[in-house]
Amino acid sequence: MTSITFIKRFLLHCIWALSATVVVLFFMEFVIPGSVTPYADPLPWAVIAIAALSVDAMIRPIAPKRWLRPALGIALLILSLLTISTEINAWGRSTTILIFVMGLMIGMIVWFASGRNAEP
Amino acid sequence: MNRDAIIRTLFVIPWLAAISVIGWVLIQRFPPSGTVAFDVPFDGSSAWMDPFLPAERTSSPGLQEGGWRGQRIYQDPVYTAARVPGVYDEVEVVLEFRPVRQTLIEFGILRDDASLSFDFQPLWFAPLQEEAWSPASSGLRNGFVRDGSSDALLASSNYQKLAVWHASSTPLAMRDERQDAEKTEVSLRGSHDFWALPSGDTLAFAFELQDSNRKKGRDTVVFHVMKNERIIHSDAVGIGGSQDEKMGTVVSKKIEVSGLEPGAYRIQVIAEDDVFIRSITTPTRRWVVGPRLSFGDLVGYRDDTQTGTAWSDSRHLVLETFHTEGLQTVAFGGDEVNVSRTHDAFQLDRTDTETIPQKLVAPVGDIRVIGDGWFAFKPEAFFAPHPRRITAWTDPDTEGIDAVVTPYMRPEPLEDGWYRGTVRFKLDPARDHSRFALSAPGLLTRAGAVDIRRVTLTYRRPPLSASEWFRVVRQEIANAWHRIKS
Numbered sequence: 001m002t003s004i005t006f007i008k009r010f011l012l013h014c015i016w017a018l019s020a021t022v023v024v025l026f027f028m029e030f031v032i033p034g035s036v037t038p039y040a041d042p043l044p045w046a047v048i049a050i051a052a053l054s055v056d057a058m059i060r061p062i063a064p065k066r067w068l069r070p071a072l073g074i075a076l077l078i079l080s081l082l083t084i085s086t087e088i089n090a091w092g093r094s095t096t097i098l099i100f101v102m103g104l105m106i107g108m109i110v111w112f113a114s115g116r117n118a119e120p
Numbered sequence: 121m122n123r124d125a126i127i128r129t130l131f132v133i134p135w136l137a138a139i140s141v142i143g144w145v146l147i148q149r150f151p152p153s154g155t156v157a158f159d160v161p162f163d164g165s166s167a168w169m170d171p172f173l174p175a176e177r178t179s180s181p182g183l184q185e186g187g188w189r190g191q192r193i194y195q196d197p198v199y200t201a202a203r204v205p206g207v208y209d210e211v212e213v214v215l216e217f218r219p220v221r222q223t224l225i226e227f228g229i230l231r232d233d234a235s236l237s238f239d240f241q242p243l244w245f246a247p248l249q250e251e252a253w254s255p256a257s258s259g260l261r262n263g264f265v266r267d268g269s270s271d272a273l274l275a276s277s278n279y280q281k282l283a284v285w286h287a288s289s290t291p292l293a294m295r296d297e298r299q300d301a302e303k304t305e306v307s308l309r310g311s312h313d314f315w316a317l318p319s320g321d322t323l324a325f326a327f328e329l330q331d332s333n334r335k336k337g338r339d340t341v342v343f344h345v346m347k348n349e350r351i352i353h354s355d356a357v358g359i360g361g362s363q364d365e366k367m368g369t370v371v372s373k374k375i376e377v378s379g380l381e382p383g384a385y386r387i388q389v390i391a392e393d394d395v396f397i398r399s400i401t402t403p404t405r406r407w408v409v410g411p412r413l414s415f416g417d418l419v420g421y422r423d424d425t426q427t428g429t430a431w432s433d434s435r436h437l438v439l440e441t442f443h444t445e446g447l448q449t450v451a452f453g454g455d456e457v458n459v460s461r462t463h464d465a466f467q468l469d470r471t472d473t474e475t476i477p478q479k480l481v482a483p484v485g486d487i488r489v490i491g492d493g494w495f496a497f498k499p500e501a502f503f504a505p506h507p508r509r510i511t512a513w514t515d516p517d518t519e520g521i522d523a524v525v526t527p528y529m530r531p532e533p534l535e536d537g538w539y540r541g542t543v544r545f546k547l548d549p550a551r552d553h554s555r556f557a558l559s560a561p562g563l564l565t566r567a568g569a570v571d572i573r574r575v576t577l578t579y580r581r582p583p584l585s586a587s588e589w590f591r592v593v594r595q596e597i598a599n600a601w602h603r604i605k606s
Contacts, residue, residue, distance in 0.1 A: 006127055010134075017134035024142055031600045032149070034203045034552065038167040039148050040141075 015056060019049040050075060149206050150584060150592065156205055157578040162190040168205070169575055172198040172558065190573030196560040207549045207595040208579035213556070215575050217531075218538045219244055221568035222560050224512040226286075229545040230555035238557050241543040242286050242528040247516050249530060256523075261290065263525040266516070273523040279504035280433075280475060283514065285526035289507045291348070295320065295382040296405045303401040304497050307426045307485055308409075309416030310393040314400075315386050315494060315505035316407035323385050324376040326401040331359045331368035332419075335394050343375050344388040353377045359395065370398055384505035406503040410434075410494035415485040417445060428482035431499045434491030435519055437468040437480070446486035453478030459487060475520030477502045512561035538573070547579075549595050550602070 022042050029036040036042060054075065148156070160166040164181035171181040177195035184192055202211075211229075219225060228240035247253070248264050256265040258275040263285075265271055273281060277292045298320035316323060323345060331339045338358055345353035357373045375387060389397070396416045415428030425445075432452070439450055439459050449458045450468065457468040470478065477499060480489070489495070492511070496502035508514070510524060531541035547554065560570050582588050 006130075010131060013131045014134040017138040021138040021141055025145065028145065031604075032596060033603070034167075034205070035149050036145055038203065038205070039145055 012056065015049065015052040018045060019053060022046045022049050150589070152584045154581045154583040154588070155578065156208075157576060158205075160575045160577065162572045162575055164191075167203065168577060169202045170200050172200045172572070174198070184571070188571070188573055190571060193558065193560065193563070193570040193572065195564045196570075197557050200556050200558075202554045202556065202577055204547065204552055204554055205579060207581065207592045207599075208547050209549065209581045210544060210579070211547055211554060212542060212544045212578040212580070213575060214540060214542050214578070215243065216534065216538055216540050216573050217244070218536075218571040218573075219246070219560075219568070220537075220571065221566045222512075222563055222570055223247065224510070224514075224561060225570060226559045227541075227543050228557045228559065230557070239545065240286065240557075240559060241545070242510075242526055243541045243543060243558075244531060244539070245285065245510060245528060247514075248524065248528065253524075255530070261287070261525050262527060263287065263523060264528070266522045269522040274525055279507040281520060281522040282507040283510050283516070283519075283521045283524045284507045285510035285524055285528060287525040287527055289525050292384045292505065293382045294384075294406075294503075295380075296403075298322075299403050299405060301326070301401050301403045302405075303399055305399050305426075306397055306497060307416040307418060307428075308397040309414040309488075310395060311391055312389050312397070312409055312412065312414070313386055314389065314407055314409055315384055315503075316402070316404045317384065317503065318380040318382065319403040319405070321380050322376065322378045323380055323387070323404065324374065324402055325387055325404070326372060326374040327389070328370050328372050328398040328400075329357070329359050329391075330370045330396045330398055332394050332396055333366060333368055335392070339392055339395050341373070341395055342388075342390040343373070344386075344390070345375065345377050346386040346388060347383060384503075386505070406501055408494035408496045408502060408505065410491060412488070412490050413495045414488040415482055417443065417486040419445075425484045425486075428480070428485040428487060428489075430480045430489075430495040430497055431477040431502055432480055432491055432493050432495045433477045433502070433504060434493035434495075435470050435515075436492050436513060438490045439466045439468060439482075439487055440464065441487045443486055446484060448482060448484045448487070450483075450487065450489075451479075451481045473518045473520075538571075550599055552599070552603075 022045050025036045025040070025042040026046070029042070158166070158168045160169045162169075162171070162181060163183075164171045171191055172178045172193055177193060177198050179192040179194070181191040183189055204211075213227065215227065217225070222244075223246040225244035226240040227243045228238035231237050231239050252267050253264045254267060256263065256271040256274060258271045258273070261274040263274050265273060269281075275290050276282065277290050277294075279289070279292070282289060295318045301324070314325065316325070327341075329341055340356055340358050343353075343355045343357075344351050353375070355373075355375055357371065359368060359371045377385075393414075409430075410432075411434075413428075413430060415426075418424065418426055434452075437452060439457065441447060441459055441462055444462060447459055447462070449456055450466075452468050453470050453474065454472050455468060455470055457466050459466050472478070477493075477496065479499075480495070482489070492513075493508070494502070494504060507525070508519070508521070510526070514521070516522075516524070529542060531539035533539055545554070558570065558572075560568070562568075563570065581592070584592070
């Protein structure tokens with residue numbers, strides 16, 4: 001394994017571990033409001049996770065599926081809506097968290113579907 | 121193991137980090153010690169406790185005039201909420217506060233959302249900070265005793281010298297000797313609470329009642345005899361005709377209960393303001409009325425006026441009349457007030473330092489009086505059925521109070537007039553938030569303030585064991601299910 005290969009694979013594990021952690025934390029916060037956010041704010045980490053998953057899906061060596069770009073667009077649209085919602089506070093906290101989790105899940109699905117078996 | 125296998129083990133690091141983060145969050149939620157504390161600078165930046173509201177009664181949290189950070193309260197009551205970090209049994213709230221021209225502060229937790237009922241605890245009472253008072257206890261009673269007085273006063277029923285503040289006192293255990301009945305002519309209007317000692321083992325009160333029929337329709341008068349807020353006897357009488365328009369006939373109703381233990385009994389007379397009590401006949405020698413005493417007029421009953429006379433240990437009275445005939449100068453001890461307008465409350469505060477009941481004279485009657493003590497129609501009939509309750513207007517020096525039964529703990533003095541006070545409350549484990557209220561009666565009138573600069577919230581439950589873990593998790597699941605359903 002070359003150094004470049006190692007770094008790329010290590011980064012992939014970091015992205016996946018980060019995404020899984022954020023999903024778990026969001027689930028905890030959804031089920032027990034106030035169990036996570038007073039100690040740690042997972043929102044910025046969720047943004048990083050979705051962005052990293054999306055970027056990884058786009059730069060995979062195999063051709064992305066046809067639906068990849070529209071799916072990424074949807075994920076970004078949801079993130080935009082989420083940002084607006086937190087600004088104007090029109091939605092409840094649980095709804096916001098649920099939408100964010102959905103965005104993250106879409107990002108992870110895209111990541112899997114676009115090249116799960118491909119070596120980076 | 122080859123080099124690639126060793127390198128692959130490094131891929132575990134991000135996953136270990138992820139597990140550590142989740143584990144750290146879980147430990148915050150389920151601390152093994154069962155105790156978690158949050159030190160909250162009261163500048164609005166904390167996720168654990170909100171600033172006090174409503175905003176028109178407080179300053180904006182943050183930097184305040186004078187260079188300190190926190191929040192200033194100008195008017196009471198004010199409310200706040202704290203996020204409960206899990207399933208806990210008790211919260212200890214330590215407040216760093218500074219009272220400005222405010223003698224009494226209480227801090228409470230909301231117990232019932234529907235009735236907005238708060239469980240208040242004493243936080244500050246300026247007179248008890250003085251050196252003349254010392255913490256003391258006697259039997260099961262804790263509190264403060266004035267220097268030179270006996271600690272045993274706390275456990276006594278000497279209500280002339282005793283006051284209570286969020287505590288109960290030793291019940292009165294007295295009775296009068298069996299004697300002949302005596303009649304007292306009165307003119308009292310509407311509902312009244314009478315407090316009396318039994319004569320022998322009997323409580324007997326005969327009321328002469330009259331329906332003035334100023335409002336058409338029959339009236340019902342309900343009587344309850346109570347001890348310690350428990351009804352032990354009830355009765356009722358209907359007076360007046362449904363079509364009567366003139367003053368009705370005088371109806372006599374006797375309430376008698378025998379086999380009573382010594383103690384203070386309350387005879388509650390519930391009636392509309394159309395009903396007048398014209399006389400009271402009882403063998404009891406010590407009986408009082410209060411805290412409401414409504415002298416009625418004699419219009420339609422007699423042609424003259426009846427002076428309202430009573431003796432009271434009240435320090436503060438509020439008087440109000442509803443008829444121009446009731447405009448008069450009311451004297452109480454050495455003080456007086458001119459009730460010069462109808463439908464307007466006039467305050468009469470005693471300025472003397474007498475500890476014996478003072479004479480109240482309303483020359484033409486027809487006036488409603490509400491006091492912070494009791495009223496007797498003869499000076500020798502006076503007794504205090506309960507100790508006085510500490511209020512923001514209580515002055516123990518002038519009121520002859522030598523002992524206060526209270527769970528109050530003196531706040532710890534800090535620098536520049538700041539104090540650190542502690543209150544503790546039981547928690548409902550099904551609640552995500554605790555709602556608190558701070559009460560400082562009379563704050564606006566005094567142009568005073570209460571400054572809050574720091575709050576420490578300490579939540580407690582038993583240290584985690586297998587059974588405790590099971591209880592906490594079960595309660596968390598129940599709470600989560602309740603939240604999702606709602």
